[in-house]
Amino acid sequence: MTGIGVRGFLGLLLFGMLGVGFNFFQPLTSTVFRASIFFIALLGGIICIKNRRQLNKIELCSFVAISCILAMLAASMRSGYDGGLYHLPHQVWLRTEPIVVGLANLHGRFGFSSLYEYMGAALWVKDNFILLSYLQASFIVFFLLFLIEQSRNAEGAHQVLLLGVVANFIVFHDYIYEEKIDKDLALELWYTYTDLPAGILFTVTFLYGHWLVSQKSSVQRNEWSIFSLLLLAALLLKISSVPLVLWFLFVVLYRIVSKRDNPFPVLISLVLPTGFMFVWFLKNIISTGCLLYPLSSSCIDVPWSAKINALKDAQWITAWARHPGSGLYSLQDNGWFLSWWYPHYYPFLIKLLLSGGVVGILYVGIALRSKFASVKVLDIRFWGAVGVMALSLLFWFWKAPTPRFGIGVFFLFFPVVFLFFSGYDFDLSVKINKPIQVAVIVGLLFFSFYIGTPWKKISQQNLFSFKAITVPTPKTQADVTYGVRVIGGDQCWLSPQCSPYDRPPLSSWHGVKTFYNFNYYKSSQ
Template structure:
């Protein structure tokens, strides 16, 4: 257990100093402006490091499997870059709190497990990335491999320590979120203070209310599920975008770089992040800011889109119109998978029957999520009551404000219901809606009391970690943390690949076996002279027949 904690600290340190090295390189080792959006740039080092490291792995995988990535050389290079500008930080109460955040979230390792999707395709994706260079038509093997997120790249290396360690990916975002919230509390900017208090209240109320109190606040997820990580990076992008538009007269190049990297990484995690692009474009036009930093970030997006095309024949898988007729295209796959995934969100029990009707809203969504919506509204009301009682010159019910801006939260909630109607996707939409609904209070010129704000945010953070994690930690803090996969039997297919046949695989779960799939079709594997592999379907009408059923 002690060695696991050391690996954890070393990994976070590697990400942090990678982010710092990137910042030093971009600004020529002279970081004159140590602030972005009026908070210290160091709060972003951890997530920036993960973003940049992931891009290195993505590009490297075009030429080789990540098992050949020289991690030692990379870390030595990062260390040397950081040596060129050394500054010993002053120990303060805020720094101690940030260390405590790291330690608290480590406890979440004690009762965390792999998601079912890990067995379905995440572990298989990571096996391909680790052992092989990029594969043409990889989604033909298993259509869900086409959903390969940027998270798979760093996770494939974290798995070398053990399968639990991939949980570190999600913890980077939770740690960054609360680092920034605590930085807000100690800030002199009332907008930041009030926003931290708002999310603190929202986070506490997530644990109390109808049906357990769920209201859309961020939470811990099983390993290889990254819905909340997407929500965090997206909501941070929104916060700093709106702050820039509402309170700043300009945006400098390092702020623009941070915004674009957050956005690009969100898109690399979930293609849905592309809906945030208009906000970035509006900021650029508003401030007439077009710099090489944004060109650099969008180049990373182009690389990602090309990766998608190689794997799936689609630039935005499984969006049908983004697909091209390549020689590894599995016809109608994108359309079928798009339908079946959307339907699984809407009505997972009854097959593809919810695409062309809205009966599922009354029959499935509301029975499962009505208390989430009720808890969300109660949270908004409680926050507004608390804020107006604690802060002078604030109005509980601002008719003028609501008449102008109520449409935006309604639109966000509608998008959640129509496109991603499951609770695990709700955080971005509901936290964004909470932010907009209370923006009139959050932008009050008088900031929330520091001690009360600190207490509220600390409680909200502690409640993110599950009670079972604390219990397991107290009972045996030194126990080994390791997931052991079951032994699975596979049946050889006629041409390429195997099918899982063990009872515990349920006929579809491949676990870590990379050449495994469950579809009733045959595949052909070819290898080019440069050792690039292509997986092609032999039954081109397989998905067409499924669509016509």
């Protein structure tokens, strides 16, 4: 299954990894990097033209139609309240400097360093961010195309799961653009945020793995490669996608043990993702001193290690998600749930139940028109899919229970759990005509975008060019010790070439920028 949707996600992964690789040596505004991206895109276009007869007409027409609709959505997209706080300032560093040793010592949030940052940093047009909004929208374009591709190939339980995800997505789509509720409750589409792209890759990776589990024939090497690369993309967008590693292992073991698939293609498929992961770990070690920031246990003993920042950031993310602006009390007791979280997110929970109800009604309707095959209550496929969903939900709730951090789990949870209770193996007694099924899914998705789009915000000016925000730059003054420091507060992370009082200054070591004084370290030994 390598339609436009899957290829689009793999292309975005390659785009981001090229940025990571080039940033070891050059800033992402370098002519060499931009020329490389241009020629790769040109080569891809030439290949598509040569293979145009192999393109599915439904997918191609859907791609054009969805792209046109989402261009309108991109015109109304906002930056997000963390955009100027650290997302865009971090991209400033990627655009102006090669990789900086110990950058997370300047500000811990720079250590998170999602793959999305490397994509976005290459798309600025001076201080214009319109291409960042189209980058965000492209994830939805490829997601919808992926659902359409799946609908053309799905059968049995996977077909039902796909319909459940589509129904769930339609309910949640209106919530993404809801403006009448608190901004913390909405899964808003913000062009500096990684939450929606990471949630989409979480959903896509799980669905692709479920499709492999459902296959009657042996899984091919290229299919294992796609699965492993989708998993890698989800992890590099946001480390909270880590429960998918268990899903990957489950799918591999199920195919090898139960279906007697050859394990050798699986090992071969892991070569490229392993290489990408090695580059990513190397980048993390250089900029943070940790393999997986902010996991403090992954920090190694190097002079520029930001282990203290990692520990603090991990604590504050959890505390802020449980009860914003209330200190760290929520890490010591569970009073945060009833005192703030439940009353505040009650409308969101109602929305979750509504989406679950829609999926349940859909499944009941399908069950009435189906004939169930014999279902094994202890079928391992039951426990694999539901177990991963349960662990993902618990992981989200315990570590960072903010709605936008769990988008992927919310898209999948009810469709997967209800499929578990309704029975796994069944055949539709009335076969659905594939073109009709695809047309219905496309129509429903388009309708959901129509009712969920803030049409009043769309204008011709916003469609082609807008300056939503500028990167904030605080006032600075000369300092004998640090060279430059901020006037009035520890806000130096807003400005390159600047260090707070209690952190090392920006220095140079053999021509490499660093936030650690290596010469001082050597003299003190």
